[in-house]
Structure formats: structure tokens, C-alpha cells
Amino acid sequence: MSFPVIEYNHAYLDEQTKRVIRRALLKGVAIPGFQVPFASREVPMPRGWGTGGVQVTASVIGDGDVLKVIDQGADDTTNAVSIRQFFEKVAGVATTTSTEDATVIQTRHRIPETPLAEGQIMVYQVPIPEPLRFLEPRETETRRMHALEDYGLIYVKLYEDIAKYGHIATSYAYPVLVNGRYLMDPSPTPSFDNPKLHRSPALHLYGAGREKRIYAVPPYTHVESLGFEDHPFEPQRFTQPCELCGSTGVYMDEVIVDDHGGAIYVCSDTDHCERMAAL
Amino acid sequence: MMNPLLTVDGISKTFTVHLRGGQRLPVLSGLSFDVGPGECVVLGGPSGVGKSSVLKMVYGSYGVDDGHIVLRRPAGVLDLATASPRELLAARRDTMGYVSQFLRAVPRVPALDVVAEPLRERGVEVETARVRAGELLDRLGIPERLWALPPATFSGGEQQRVNIARGFIAERPLLLLDEPTASLDARNREVVVELVREKLAAGAGILAIFHDDDVRDALADRVVAISPSRGGAAA
């Protein structure tokens, strides 16, 4: 029994499509935080599973690149593994789980604990790019708000949080103002990772496949997490150290270990945890 | 002689009723008279002859077909017959007050504030205006327990007295009175007569309709008789 041999173009997408996406990326880099519309293509996975991120990665990845893919902070979950294998197959790139060794890191939630460096590219899979969407359902209206810098509404969201919970309870997709101009959803990273965006030496590219939007934060861009004077932005904090490697000051996952609700806290970033445990 | 406060010069008024095929109802033609400062001029004549229409033409609620109604104010001379709405509003606020026997008040406003409002409109502080309003209501025999209630719940006579207090509270050079004492008891009629005398003594001019002969005799310096669809003549 033999399988037909299918020759894919490098990184799956055709060259014309990649050029279209690269143009959108360049525009996004030129206008930090601005959502650039693009013609999102079909890729061999369902929309909502990272198709935006996959198209961005496909458009920027080259022969010399080393790809890391994480889902939450983990390199070994199904989605991460299959996207990694996809690019191994269609782009023939080297892959890694090590943050330091990667040149392109595609992620669904987390920004790695290991500080990013110049030359690295973060690619985010974005479900809903519009930070004002839940308060203002009309796209025509949110576009106008961005154009006119009419951002009072986003504070309504934060106000409602404080009124209901006594503090800003938004813990992921926490809104930021990029380069003092565009309101952006760093979706869907936890607010814990927001400070890592501010003046980051890496290039951050965001792709929303279903919503057909691309946006970017270029290296060393000012990224402000919004807040009130009397209720400033506070990233999440974790008090316990990691049960496996003893790290503190990192993002933790709660892992249920028995049938009685007993739980331990471990690093969400598996690469970081393995290296710390090995020390 | 001092310049009159108000000069009514040859005014005419005809109503055209379109709903009755454009029927024309002449009310007045060529009426002339003056009101001087400190003077009480009373409009006389049988009921339905158009006395109220004269007051309404002066106040601006009715248009004037012909003639002039000249009001002299510190700010200058104004012909009320041709004045713009804005000029009329300013004249009402600063120069002329109108008191009818009917109170037209917003449903939920307390009596005290209904009375204080003309002062508030002229920029007087709330508390000061309320104190003045209270004094007037007290003189007119409205018990203090009613002051916080909306006048809509009052009896007809009480409403009328609230309206009088409202009409007299502000210092205006010209007061137009349309049967303010109708259906008041003798004591309150006497209070109104006193209030009018105080205004006259302070130099205000008064143009009034009194259905009550006692009040008219007590206050009128002159009576201008209005006869059906004709100008009146001073008697």
C-alpha cells in the first residue's frame, strides 16, 4: 500500500498569500497596536485552534529558524505538539522546547518565563482581537473609537470589575495601550504576563484567523496596562513556590492531585520548570 | 411729568378662527393709555369685553395686530408689540410680572419653591429666595405645614394665594394683575390690597383687572374703560 506524495509549498501557504500576510504584518509593526484586516486563509485545522497564529508563523518562518510552540505554558500538549509537527513537515524547520534556543515562539496563552531577547519573534493565536467588543458589539463603532482615540469605554469595563469585585478582576486579555495610542487586547495571555510586553526586546505578532485581523508590538515599545489612579493595574501574584522546581515569581498552574480537592501548584512554563528542576 | 412706564398706543386685536371658516372676531381697536410709576391703572368694562386680552397683549401671550406697547426700562425702550421672543422673555424676567387667578405649576414642586422661583431665575440664592417666599406665604395665610407640598393638592383659594405670592415676590417695575382677588375671603383680599400698595409705594406701575368694586375703589388711580371691539378711553 502506498500513499500519494503531496508536495506542499514551503510552510504550507502559497507565496502570494504569505506576501499578503507579510504586508499586513509590516503595517501592524508600523502602527503598533492597530488591527490590520487581512484575508485569512484556510489551514488544515479548525478556526479557533490557532489558525491566525499558524498563518503568521508560516509567513515569517525561514530555513534558519528554530520553532517553539506552547499551549498554556506547555510544549507537550496536543495542540502544541501538532502545530510543531505541522511546521516540521511543511517547512522543514528545526523545533525546540527551549525558549532560549527558539527564534520563533508560537503561543496560545503564555509568554515564557525566560526573558525574551532581541531577534526573537512571539506569535500569538488570538481568538477575539477587539478589546471593546464585549461592551460595543458594532464593528463600525469600535473602529471609529480607535480612529478617534475614544477609549472611555474600556474604563467602564474596569469600573464594572471594581464595582462588582472590589478590585480589577480581569486576569487575562487585560487591555493595554500601545505606544500611547492604540488600545490593544494582548489576548489571551494572563495579566501576569502583561509587564513582559512593556519595552520587550522581542517582536510580538498577533494573528486572529477567524476574525481576520493582524496586529503587532515592535521591540522596545511602550505598553501600558490600564488602570485607575486609585486602582492601578496589578498583575496576578502567586504565593506558593512551584512544587516541582521551587521557583517563585512565576505563573502557576493548579493541579488537582487527589479526589478530595487537594492541589499543588506547579510552573505553567514547562521549559522553565525543567531547567530549574535540573539545577 | 415723569415718562410713563408703559404707553399703550392705538393697539388692535382681531382673532381669526380658521376652524370656523376663517371667522374674524374683533376684540380691540385703537386702544391707548399710559401707566406711570407708582400708578395703579384698572381696566374696566363688562366681562368678555377683552380686558384680559389687553393684559395678555402687554405680557406677550397674545400678538398685537396694530399699534405699539412701549415699555420703558433702565435697559432702554422696548416696543412689546414687535419685540422678539427673547426680548419679551428678558422683559418678563426683569421688568414685568403677571398674576392671574389660576396657578399653572409643575406638578411636584413644593409650594415654597413655586413661590421662590422668580427670584431664583434672577440669580438669588436658594435659601434667601425661600426665606422671602416663606414670608409672603405667611402673610397670605398659607400655614407652614403646607409649604413643602405641591400646590396641586391645595384648595382653589390656597392655590390662588400661592400664585399671588409668586407674582409679588420679585421686585418688578410693572405688574399685570388679572383678577387676583377673585374668590378670596375678605382678610386675604385685604392682604393683597396691602401688597399692591407696597408695590405702588416702591414705585411700581400696576395694570389690573379687579372684578371686585371694593378692591378697585381702594387701589385705582385711574380706570380705563374698555367697550366692545373699540378702544377704551380714560374715565
Place this chain on the structure above:
Amino acid sequence: MIGNEEPLLSVTGAGHRYGDRFGCRDVSFELWPGEVLAVVGESGSGKSTLLGMLARRLTTDEGSIRYRRDRELTELSDLTEREVRTLWRSEWGFVHQNPADGLRMHVSAGGNVGEPLMATGWRHYGRIRAKAAEWLERVEIPVDRIDDDPTTFSGGMRQRLQIARNLVVSPRLVFMDEPTSGLDVSVQARLLDLIRSLVADLGLSVVIVTHDLAVARLISHRTLVMKDGAVIESGLTDRVLDDPQAAYTQLLVSSILQG
């Protein structure tokens, strides 16, 4: 206060066209600071078209609408969208007939009143909340409802909330489109009274569209009567209602209940 030397709004020969037909045409009037202007007429008379045109929701296809910004009268159609937005945030308000059109129904009462403050740069939660509470009190909504959504409010409360949301930034000019007509009669009276006292206290200029002459009588200084897209009579409200000249105005006046 009336007596200011320049009008706030100056409209000359203004008209809006729907295709080859004018929704309203040849409208001229001036509105001074502190003045309340009622626009009355039956449905289809063009009063809502006029309001839409004044509020920049509809184009001015002929004539001119000028608004006093700083000290100068500015042609509204010369303003950029950004400038018009700035006016809406800081100087203009719009009270819709249906409160759901002017409120965010799934944002708390406090958030609804606070939003215009946040849009004009307020960034202190405590102060925003205190101001919102103060305004709820002014419009007679119990302050303990501050965290409730307007979906849980009665019609009258929703309308009062919409008014608070519009007035919290101390606008100069407020447009109102039949603000009381969706309400029960007793609730209407309370709302009118509230509007009337707020307008007087804040020295607002208001253009209010209503089909109800009693509303015009109660709160407006001047009235425009519209029919078939044209202003057929205008003047002091009491003169228009007590001494109407046009046949149509006489008909309107004769068909209201005495009150």
C-alpha cells in the same frame, strides 16, 4: 442665562433631503444659552428629521447650522468627525425616547453615568463613583441601586438614568427626542418636573421634540410648530399656544385637553 449676546445655535434655511424629497426644509431659528426650544408637530411633520440634522446624525443638504464654540459661530458641517465627537463628549447631550437607545443596558447604573466622565479623562475610580452617586441622587434614583443594571429598572428610572448620563459632564446643549412619551402619565409629570429644574439649575440650552403640547407648555420658552417638513409657526410658547395664528396650530391647540 438668557441675555448672553450671541446665540448658541444659529440655523438658517436648513434642510435635509431623503432622495428627491425634503424631510424638513427652510428651517431658521436661533437658540440662546439657557433657552428651551420645543419642536412640535405630528408624526411625519419633519420634527425628528430636524433633530437628526441638528445632532449631526443627518446631513444638512441646504442652508446652514452654526454652533458657538468658544466665541465663534462655527458651521457644523465644516467640523471633522473628531471635533463632532469631542462636542458629544463635552458639550452636547442626547436624550432618546427609548432609554435603551441611550444607555448600556448591561452596564451598571454607576458605569452608565461614569462613562462620559471616563471618556473625558477621569481616571480616579473613587471620584467617578462619588460623582455617579451624586447624579443618581439628583435624578432621584436610590444610591443603593448604583451597581444594578438598567435592565432591572422601571421605565421612569431608566429615563432618569439616561438624563443623569447626559448631564453628568455639564453639557451646554441637550437634544431630547420625545423624552416622556414612553411613560405613564404620573411618571411623565415627575420626569418633566425633573428636566425642568435641572435645565434651570444648570442653565442648559435644550431642543426638545414632542408631539405633546402640554410638554411644550410646561418646559419650553419658545416653540416651533412643524407641518409637512416646514416650520409653520414659531414664537414664545405661551403665544403659540394661547394665540395661534396658523390654521394647523389652531387645530393642534384645540385638540389638547385643558390643563
